[in-house]
Amino acid sequence: MTAHVFDIKGLKTSCQNCSLAELCLPLGLDQVDVDRLDEIVRRARPMNAGDHLFRTGDAFRSLYAVRAGSVKVYSLDADGEEQILGFHLPGELLGMDAISGKAHACSAKVLETTSVCEIPFERLQELSLRLPSLQSQLFRLLSQEIIHDEAMLLVLGKKPAEERLATFLLSLSERFHRRGFSATEFNLSMSRHDIGNYLGLAVETVSRLFRRFQDDGLLEVQRKHILITDLPRLRAMVHMCDHAEQGTAH
Amino acid sequence: MTAHVFDIKGLKTSCQNCSLAELCLPLGLDQVDVDRLDEIVRRARPMNAGDHLFRTGDAFRSLYAVRAGSVKVYSLDADGEEQILGFHLPGELLGMDAISGKAHACSAKVLETTSVCEIPFERLQELSLRLPSLQSQLFRLLSQEIIHDEAMLLVLGKKPAEERLATFLLSLSERFHRRGFSATEFNLSMSRHDIGNYLGLAVETVSRLFRRFQDDGLLEVQRKHILITDLPRLRAMVHMCDHAEQGTAH
DNA sequence: CGCAATATTGACCACTCTCAATGAGGGTGG
DNA sequence: CCACCCTCATTGAGAGTGGTCAATATTGCG
Numbered sequence: 001m002t003a004h005v006f007d008i009k010g011l012k013t014s015c016q017n018c019s020l021a022e023l024c025l026p027l028g029l030d031q032v033d034v035d036r037l038d039e040i041v042r043r044a045r046p047m048n049a050g051d052h053l054f055r056t057g058d059a060f061r062s063l064y065a066v067r068a069g070s071v072k073v074y075s076l077d078a079d080g081e082e083q084i085l086g087f088h089l090p091g092e093l094l095g096m097d098a099i100s101g102k103a104h105a106c107s108a109k110v111l112e113t114t115s116v117c118e119i120p121f122e123r124l125q126e127l128s129l130r131l132p133s134l135q136s137q138l139f140r141l142l143s144q145e146i147i148h149d150e151a152m153l154l155v156l157g158k159k160p161a162e163e164r165l166a167t168f169l170l171s172l173s174e175r176f177h178r179r180g181f182s183a184t185e186f187n188l189s190m191s192r193h194d195i196g197n198y199l200g201l202a203v204e205t206v207s208r209l210f211r212r213f214q215d216d217g218l219l220e221v222q223r224k225h226i227l228i229t230d231l232p233r234l235r236a237m238v239h240m241c242d243h244a245e246q247g248t249a250h
Numbered sequence: 251m252t253a254h255v256f257d258i259k260g261l262k263t264s265c266q267n268c269s270l271a272e273l274c275l276p277l278g279l280d281q282v283d284v285d286r287l288d289e290i291v292r293r294a295r296p297m298n299a300g301d302h303l304f305r306t307g308d309a310f311r312s313l314y315a316v317r318a319g320s321v322k323v324y325s326l327d328a329d330g331e332e333q334i335l336g337f338h339l340p341g342e343l344l345g346m347d348a349i350s351g352k353a354h355a356c357s358a359k360v361l362e363t364t365s366v367c368e369i370p371f372e373r374l375q376e377l378s379l380r381l382p383s384l385q386s387q388l389f390r391l392l393s394q395e396i397i398h399d400e401a402m403l404l405v406l407g408k409k410p411a412e413e414r415l416a417t418f419l420l421s422l423s424e425r426f427h428r429r430g431f432s433a434t435e436f437n438l439s440m441s442r443h444d445i446g447n448y449l450g451l452a453v454e455t456v457s458r459l460f461r462r463f464q465d466d467g468l469l470e471v472q473r474k475h476i477l478i479t480d481l482p483r484l485r486a487m488v489h490m491c492d493h494a495e496q497g498t499a500h
Numbered sequence: 501c502g503c504a505a506t507a508t509t510g511a512c513c514a515c516t517c518t519c520a521a522t523g524a525g526g527g528t529g530g
Numbered sequence: 531c532c533a534c535c536c537t538c539a540t541t542g543a544g545a546g547t548g549g550t551c552a553a554t555a556t557t558g559c560g
Binding site for chain 2: 505506507508509510
């Protein structure tokens, strides 16, 4: 078992990936606890773009933590129309909306080569009965997911297209930055279509906004590649004082 | 202490109100556990329309369960613009988005004469370490809140005004019905302005839609009073197969 | 009884969607 | 290695849903 743990550590330091343990480290779990956590986590093979982590209707068994790559979570309504609920980057947890049911209500699709940790929820729940700070962290993570969704409700309910895209770019920027990447230069793993879908906009609108932002000197866009050239002004567009988003964000 | 419990029971049976214990009853807690739960719940005085349960920035200490009346939860963005995140009816829990922080990120305002139970979260958390099914139920409730918010994301992101209002009315209908009230006749405790705000629509649009629905024979509206005259057709408009919403819904 | 807040209704306008055409990459097979 | 194709992205023109502004009702409350 110890070998197992060391193995994980190697992974951790080598490629910025994560596990639930990592999500919980800030919370004062001691090393023994972290090891116990690591024991229940299944480290999955890398997946390819287009693969599904789970689909609507699949039995719910586990949460997933993204270690590398990115995942989009979406639901389909009665008409078969897709609504993207979030994009998950390394260090973020997903699948929490399935806890209250027996089956997943959403689907999760991998956007690029991605590796995830699978965390069997039953065992996590048992373990958290014995580790108060784990229980506490789980409540916190669930709550953060709520906060994220509520922030999106504000965006979709009140903000014009321009501000929606700015908010989206800033969210990515912050999340990359938190993971030790550049806050101003990154690649989008999702298509324009996906961005539009997520933000409640048509693809064409997204495209036009990218052009406008570029013309306004806010950023340089080349296909999937984004270079933010005026972060302060982008922030000013959003005008926001909220700070949600910490470990589970989309 | 037993007297206390009896006291609560009297309340419960007399006026359809709720407590956390009630939310947890379906889950196989035995009577002793329920009593323990009841012990930590503070039964608050009734509040008047316009009163705040909590405001943005207030220290987070408790969750609240609505026993009678209704509550709107909203956040303010940087511009001071309000976004209503949900309406809570009797039997529903609120405040869960504050768990991950020290302070409330939203405000909760009472829409009419309302009574709530206050549930100190610290104590709830401690108790749930000893009662696995309580822990499990809490996870479930958090998760349902996420599901509700995600359903709203679909509505705000993809649905036209007409369908938004239909969805809203059906949600109220189901929730009243679940509580033993009529599914087709009820009073709106919130203003047109609030409805529009919640649904991402202008007040005027809401007003026009009520008229159209009435002209189309879907319902009869008289100010706050709603009589749904063609529930099946209202359902058809929404076309939905989702069934979320169980204890915490808005 | 009268003022203030809320709701309704109408006219106009704008943001964004839809439709349609063009252009650019990326992968596959010849 | 290039040609082809298919998907994705961009760009333009026109249309429509829903927002804004403004005036008028209605209700509730002091």
